[in-house]
Amino acid sequence: MIGENFIRRMEEIVGKEYVRHSHADRELYSYDASLVNGIPGLIVFPGTTEELAEVQRAAHAAKIPSVARGFATNLSGGVITRDGGLVVALARFNKILSINPESRYAVVQTGVTNLEVQEAVAPLGMFFPPDPASQKVATIGGTVGENSGGPRCLKYGVTSNHILGMKMVMANGEIVDIAGPSFDPPGYDLRGLVVGSEGCLGMVTEVTVKITPKTESVITMLAIYDEVPHAANSVSAIVRAGILPLTLEMMDNTIIKAVEKGGPCGYPQDAAAVLIIEVEGMVTGLKEQADKIVEICMATKCREVRVAKNQAERDLLWKGRRGAFGAICNLSPNYLVNDGCVLRTLLPEALERVVAISKKYGCPVGNVFHAGDGNLHPLLMFDSRNPKELEQVHKAGVEIMELCAELGGTISGEHGVGHEKQDAMHFIFSGNDLNTQQAVKLALDPGNVLNPNKIIPLPAAGKDKLPLTEPTILKRLGGAKAAGVAEAIASIKEARSAKKPLRVVGGGTFNGIGNRLAASVVPLATDKMTEFIEYDSDNQFITAGAGVTLAALQEKLASHNQWLPVRPPYFTTESTTGSIVALAAAGPERQAYGAPRDMLLGLQYIDSSGNMVTTGGKVMKNVAGYDMTRLLTGSLGSLGCITEATWKVSTKPECCHMVGATGSLSNCNAAALKIIISNLLPVSVVIVPQGADWKLLVGFEGLEMVVPSQIERCSAMMVLAGLKPAGETSYPLLTGGHGDLFTGIWQQPTVLQADVVIARVVELYEGLAKIAQPDNLLLDVACGRVHAGFTKLSAAQWKEIDTLASRCQGHACLVKAPDTFRNEVDLYGSPRREWKLSHLIKQALDPERMFAPGILPGRV
Amino acid sequence: MTVLENYDAIAKCNKCGFCHVACPIFRSTGHESGVARGRLAMLRGIIEKRIEWNEELEDPLFTCLGCEACTTNCFGAVPTAELVLAARGEYYDKVGKKPAHRLLFEHLLPYPKRLHLAARAAAYGKNSGASKLANALGLLRIFGRDLPKAEGIVDKLPTSSFRGTLKPGTYPGKGEKLKIGYFVGCGIDVIQIEAGKATFAALQERGKSVTVINNCCCGLPPYSYGDIENAKKLAKKNLETFEGLDVDVIVTDCASCAAFLKKYPKVFKDDPYYERAKRCLPKVRDVVEFLYADQPVGATGQAPVGTYHDPHGAAATAQKVSSDKKVIVTYHDPCHAVRGQKIRNEPREILKKIPGVEYKEMAEADWCCGGAGSYALTHYELSQKVLDRKMDNVKKTNADLLVTSCPGCMIQLAFGIKRHGLKTRVVHISEMINYMETKK
Structure with missing residues (x-):
């Protein structure tokens, strides 16, 4: 496949010394840290993006598969070419x-x-x-x-x-x-x-x-157990108690021995299991949190909890933990590691069954894993020089993935599917799910040349798609059976045969969002999808129909002292959780708590042919397949009708307090920027106009014991920046501290949201004021975001604002605009090259433009 | 041991890749052939017959510095450098190049006098600008393609040798009872003569007598080329010399020699000389160990200077800012000291106690300088890349003095200092001790 001409071409592009193809070189690029291998045809080491682009253009033209490779510590065969293709080594991209x-x-x-x-x-x-x-x-x-x-x-x-x-x-x-x-x-x-x-x-x-x-302080503890299930129970109990540690890692006796054999790291060799538990945060209150953890551990039959006395002890513990995979070689030459996830509360069962599988196939197992996330890492030991052992270990690996799927989890939490877990994708995804994912891949790589034939199982010979089977192992609640879904499927099929496009509607708050639609559409209501499909407070997730309002969801969660940490601007009590997904809406707490994209564990939606598609799952970590959940989040209902969403939920903070100070805009900004990069951990940092002056408002949420100390230090920083203290207030958890301001902005006919880099928020505002003075304004400094309402805004002014936002390394969009205005302009500003990718995906997943045609940036 | 005989040790690598971060060569080339995992994969490929013995193996086998940083970073402590060195011999046998090195190993290194002569001839040639003479002499020609570029590495060769001025024999010291033997490594003998003089003076301060040993090369150079037979020949010669000495300890100021002398029992595994090597072992001291043990206050039990760091927890440890007038001193760990003999805290403790010295630890102090014996000559370009990284770290300390304890490192570091235009001076730790003692 790779001929002399191609090699010469590569040498022209990157230089002869950066092209390798000797037998020895190819052997050296035939493996990663997994058990998969494949001899590449050629290895190139481009030095710049432009060189790489030229290499890829040539490979594309010659239809030669290529795979990018870093230092190849991949654990799923992801950087191996199985087709004798081109390895593009990125070692020179080291700056x-x-x-x-x-x-x-x-x-x-x-x-x-x-x-x-x-x-x-x-x-x-x-x-x-x-x-x-x-x-x-x-x-x-x-x-x-x-x-x-x-x-x-x-x-x-x-x-x-x-x-x-x-x-x-x-x-x-x-x-x-x-x-x-x-x-x-x-x-x-x-x-x-x-x-x-x-x-x-x-x-x-x-x-x-x-x-x-970095936070102000960290405490590292080593909890030592005489029995593995007790350690697993501690993990569940700690999370159930509403404590969010920095880490909750487990190592069993086999791993402890392997590690200690490589050099003492401070692990007791007689322990059945240990947990490495860290808590971090403000110094105030941290010791108390650590004490509470010790108490919980001891209550769940822990033998002893040791606290790392200094950085050296801490480093040593982590050295052992981080080196655990490599240390396996002290016990056995090779290992196969699975990285499936299960619900945290099912860890004891999962671990017990892993042991049984290990016995069944005669490969000893050691466990070292991210227990807090339910992310297993059973290391199955064997000697790859023995073909029989190799065969057995692969079988055991598959069975462990089956186990994870059976327990409602996923086949890969962080190592990726690559080649190794490709077939296991059927355990958790339907044929349609997988075909949809592959359609996304082919939308961006129509020639299938980039790391081809990975992740998605290959269809039977002669077929280009997988049959529409159900997942072979994973059982899901909800889906087509959930309330309101059958009706929606029927409506979509009907609309499709009538060739009438659709627009999904939730509570109606945001029907005007996005570009003006290119055709008249039939509304597709989600108001019947109001089912709570699954709520597992111990495992901190909830699955709810898209028609469930945010208010109803929060009420449900409140029964277990939990909440979904989003406060999307402009939301009313009618607004649905489906619309949070569709809009990816988040308020000023986004920097601290993350956006919906970071809280969504999985989705189900109906595609344009009326079939269900499932993305993600319900475990905390999931890298099985392409991240379709994030693709759908913020897609404005243009890829399908979202029917249900699974959210990661949090324990409610004990209190919410906001501290304010007034002064000039530049002083407010200077203080804001300092606070944002400090270790004070504010939840929101906002500047608003206050008469002729400005007011800086900083929100803190968390433990009663901690928040006052944060406020105190924050106030001091404000004063130091020359601001005048303006008091401290508490605010309601669910609506946040800025509800009234957002309401004011939304009353204007035109509403702008501009995102720029944090340090340039004020620059953006000052430019904005010169173009068109906003009538309502909120500067969300922590998120680098400006919210503004205008009674009047012309298309020409909008164009200037768009340019201004680009100049500040950002972008602007109008989340609300009068119809006449929407007829004329793109509410997302001037075209960007990356939009083309969105359009290709839209074309692939909704070829007949059934969902909200024209709504996307670029009016597609 | 043949490659095949090392199968178990080679197969122990499970390709976790942690060696990548520690390997100075990989950090320079980014090529898998330049890292332990790759070298081991290559050896395994040979055993499993996917790879043939041919010139393609040259890079994976010969670009290794032998610094053993990979082994330190490896939880299985796979001795990659050892395995690679062993395979070098087989490479020469199988790929068929009769190594010109043998000339050096067989005819020069066993005979200090011949070595002195050769070095003098080379010195006259080099110092008079007629550096081709060194080539003509055949002493350096063997090092291959990069040599012309590498000629500048040794700035100026001394025209006499250490043992040319201070003949082997026993000299009185100021100490009370200790009888010290001074093993003079080739590098000290013919190049770092000042360091040798300083060591000798320091030993005289401490010993009742100091015997300048009439030793030959320790054997490390042939060993590095996989030429175990010649290494053993040299070692045997030395063992016989040692047995004829009336000394309590044998001290050397070359970290490489010290590490290799300590390795003699291992070299003679399954050999009648094993017992004799083992008997000698307890006497051998690196000069750093010797001087450290001699200090009035013993070990301080300070935590080792780790190479592992978790920046999230460990804020970069703040370096004390100097009060003025102090000499800023930093230390470079020779591979054969820090990994070869696990000497890490001792030199630092020694330096910190010298009055007027402000000790500043440099980043990656235990990374190889790229000298690695003849490596700087055989793989000039690569060795310079490794050296550049070292120089960047030296620069950041702003040190007046860069101290180390290996003549090979000293040559390489001094060359780096010159190339980078730094003001730092490279000195042997014995010279520091001497400095302190003359101050008293």
């Missing part, structure tokens, strides 16, 4: 391009390791939350490709939550910038889709990562 602490982002090339990013931002008091155990050597490219987790994602969420944008080379060699340092750009959530796409949608060369201030 950190910029660090912008004040706006909380950094731009790094994909060949930089996770640890190098951590080390670069640490002196600024910041960190990058994703921390795969292999962070020393895992590259950012791989972290993005796999949507990696790591111990800290219990508290901070997976990689996707911390990625703002990327530069990517498409299958055809086109270079495209996706999103950027500002939040939530218009169009589909492409960065969400690309994260976790295992290099199958594009080759990412630069990533814009969100960086986060």
